[in-house]
Amino acid sequence: MLMDVVHELVTKWKSEFVSVLSSSVDIDSLTQRMRTRQKIQQGGSGPGRASLSAVGGQAAAFHVAVWTSLDGTIDKMEQLISCSRLLGLTLMKQRETHIDVCMTSIYRLDQYISELYPSLAELLIHEMLIDWQNNKNSEKYSSILLIFASANFKESLTRQEDNIDSSSAIDNSIGHKQINDNRANIRNALISNEGFLGWASDQLATKLSAVSNQSPVIKEVLEGEYPKLLKLILDLERRVTSTLSNELSNNSNCDQYTLSPIHQQTILEQLPSCLVRALHPFETAYLSRSVSRLFDRVTLAFSTSTTAGPDTNELNDIIQTAANELAYATVHHDLLYKVTRNLDKLIALFATKTETLISTGSTCAVQLTDSQTLGQQNNIHLVNLLCQFGTNLQLTVNKRLNNLNTITTSNINHKNYNKSSTFLNETFPLTTTIETTTPIKNPLQLISESTKNHLNNLCNSILNPFLLDINNKIDEILSSMHNEYDSYQNVSVNELSSKSKYLQDLQNFTARVRQQYLSDLSQPPKFVNTIPNIFTQSGCYVCGEFALQDALKPILTMCVNSYLWRSTLIRSSKESIRLKLAADYKDFELALMPLCSPNYGYTLSKLIPESYEQLRDFPSILSMENEQLIQTYAKEDSVGSSSNHLLPSLICQHMFSRAPDEIRYPHIVAGWSTNYYVSWLVKRKNDTERLVFLRNGLSAYVHEVQLRQQREYPPIYLQLKEFLDYHIGKDQK
Incomplete structure (x- = not known):
């Protein structure tokens, strides 16, 4: 009987594999092979021959014996997988032409159909569908399913209602419902079956795990040299996949539902x-x-x-x-x-x-x-x-x-x-x-x-406290500019010094910081290509200098923003003061350069492009008249109003500095110190909040005028009001 023959073959193959597998990881067998190999390599143990007695040498020889033995096991595994697959393909391809069979209707997994010449696989499935509940044949059925799974005999998973006429069943004792139940059970068993490869893999895993638990030496080989084991399995999978691909091309005439193109693709792509x-x-x-x-x-x-x-x-x-x-x-x-x-x-x-x-x-x-x-x-x-x-x-x-x-x-x-x-x-x-x-x-x-997440963040954490102290000192130096400019109010243009004292102090300070505190930072190696796109580098900082430059970005931003706001608080109604401020902006940029590394492309324009644009653009408004400022930055058709470089609040605060002393600064009206006010301005992220604060200061001036019963406002008041109304209204739209 065909089913008995298939079962005997599968049982024989399983027995062969178990025997080879057990022998391949048997300690006594491995030790004997190792000693035999050593004797052959040494040419015997006669006079003048040294034996391999060192522990390291023995261990290495044992490892070689284990991998050689496992390699043979994998070869046997591949051979049996090929045999089981070939048998399955033969059963699917070979058709029964006997007269007693050819005219008989048979049950199939997907439908009830009359086949003139059914395949041997269909006959086996027909027999299982009728007798699936017979426990005596369960082992035989398992062998059949294993062979079919090895040959990828898996029909579509789409479950369709069976339109089978139970009155035409072959065996009237077998009900329609039982056939459908058997069909579902066989289908599920076939889908879950991993074929001879799955069975052999489970045997391999069970045996290797058991031997590893029993023998520390084997455990060391399999766990310590796992990549070798992985390579053996990957080589097996490659060879099996290659063989399957060749068999598919040579057996393209297999039954149409036994192996779909989609499933072929899955076989070639999926590691079991x-x-x-x-x-x-x-x-x-x-x-x-x-x-x-x-x-x-x-x-x-x-x-x-x-x-x-x-x-x-x-x-x-x-x-x-x-x-x-x-x-x-x-x-x-x-x-x-x-x-x-x-x-x-x-x-x-x-x-x-x-x-x-x-x-x-x-x-x-x-x-x-x-x-x-x-x-x-x-x-x-x-x-x-x-x-x-x-x-x-x-x-x-x-x-x-x-x-x-x-x-x-x-x-x-x-x-x-x-x-x-x-x-x-x-x-x-x-x-x-x-x-x-x-x-x-x-x-x-x-x-x-x-490296970027762990190392760069730690570099910044180390540098930040030091750089924050430097920032505080720079801000302290910048705060002296207010007293210095107060002394310039009654000085003629010719009497103004060429370089402000606070900027000279700032330049001396940054130079000293670079020389005394930052000179030990490592420099980039020669292989580093110092091109502009170095700022988009990913990964770890190449050197300490590059770490410093990245950590300096928020510090330099705060310094520049602080300087911008402080300069708007300088009373600049006189043109000479505004000219002096414009010159200071160039010197301020030079004073910060010792902290940067222009030789490697780290300049202010690269480190803080947005703040740098404001630093460069602000001197241009110092030379404008009030009417021109309004025309440029507070009109619907103005070009400057669409500029993202200078904040409207920054320009408005500067316009306050051009007003007469009777229009007090908003922070003075609020009772704030200059340092606190500058800190508040720098920390604000919403410019509308600054503009509203400025408008409140201007409203306080209006209230004071009303108390004094003053009949006229200075022209700058109307210009400030127009500027504030325009930008606040624009933000509220």
Whole structure:
């Protein structure tokens, strides 16, 4: 009987595989093979022959024996999978032409149909549909389903109502409902069956797990050298997929419903879950060991120093360990991606260890008149250390993976892979179907993002307290400009000094800060291309200088904005004062330059483009008359009103400075100090809020005029009112 023959073959193949698998991981058998191989390599144990007695040599030889044995097991697995698939395809293709069968109507999985020459597979399914409830044949049916699943005998999952006339059933004792129930059960069993590959994978996983628990030596081999096991499985999958592809092309005349083109495509793209299931325990253990190796290296490096952190050699050891972990994982992109996430943990640990070394308190307090303290020197060193670690790590990883084509998010979508694209130098098989909407990232991109998130943020955290103190000192110097300009009110143009004292103090201060506190920051290596797009760099800061420039952006923005607002509070009704202010703007820009790095492209225009535009545009309004300001910035058809550079409130505050003394500044009316008012202006994000405050100050002046019973307003009042009404009304629309 055909079913008995198929069952005997499947039982025989299973027995063969179990026997080979058990022998391949048997300790005694492996030890004997290892010793036999050693004797052959040594040429015997006669006089003058040295035996391989070293522990390391014995372990290495045992590892080789294990992998050689497993390689043979995988070959046997492939052979039996091919046999089971070939048998299944033969059953689907071969048709029964016997006279007793050809005129008989048979049951099929998808419909009730009369076949002149049914295939052998259809006859087996017909028999199962009739006798599915017979427990005596359950093992035979399991064997049949395993063969069909191996040959991908899976019909469409679309469930359609069966229009079968129960009166025409072959066996009147078999009811229509029972046939339908049997059909559903067989369909579900076939869909869930993973074929001989699934059965063998489960046997492999069970046996390897059991042996690993019993033998620490085997456990060390499988978990410690997991990439080799993964490569064996991937090679098996490639060969099986290649064989299947050839068989599909050679058996294109198989029954029309047995193998759809859609399912063929799925077979070629999807890594069977049974293989993933078999590998999972060993992958988890390997990744855990990988994290431990990385963490141990970092912990050891930081244990040798309690203040300065790792030296260059220790840093290189950490980076080399990380690069080796990536190199071992290049057998498959999924493993490489997971190991890359371990590197993210390594970078986070390095940042955490470095953070504990940061000097705080009085040891790093900014003494603007003294030399650099030990705490400040240590913090600068830590910034350099973070940049060196991140840069060298990215360079080393790039060198290790530079021959591997990267994966872009366009290569992968929610449902499938593009088979024409390659994973990193075709090292990674395109066999896994992605089941997530999250795009897969390039390992280099992941490391770049990790260094940016962990190392760059810590660099900024180290530098920010120091830079904030510098900002406070700069603001203190700028506050002296008010007294200095008060002394200029009664001085002629010829008597005004060429350079303001407060700007001279500012330039001296920034030069001293650069020389005394920032000179130890590391500079970019020679390979860095200092082109303008360096500001869009991703990943870790290349050097301490670049970290400083990025941290300076908010500080420089506050300095420029503070200067802009303070200059609008200078009483400038005289043209000589406005000319002096315009000249000061150029000197102010020069005074900030020592903090920047123009040699590497870090200028004010690149660091703070928006504030820099205001700094450059504001002197132009100093030369305008009041009427011209209104015409330019407070008319519907004016060009300047659409400019995003100068804030309307900034221009309006400057117009207040041109008013006579009887129109007091709004902050004076409110009882605020100049420093508090400037701080308030800088912190406001909504310009309408500033304009409303200015209007309230102007309204207070109107109230004072009414109390004095004054009949006329100065012309500047009407111009201020027109300006404020225009912009506040515009914002409220």
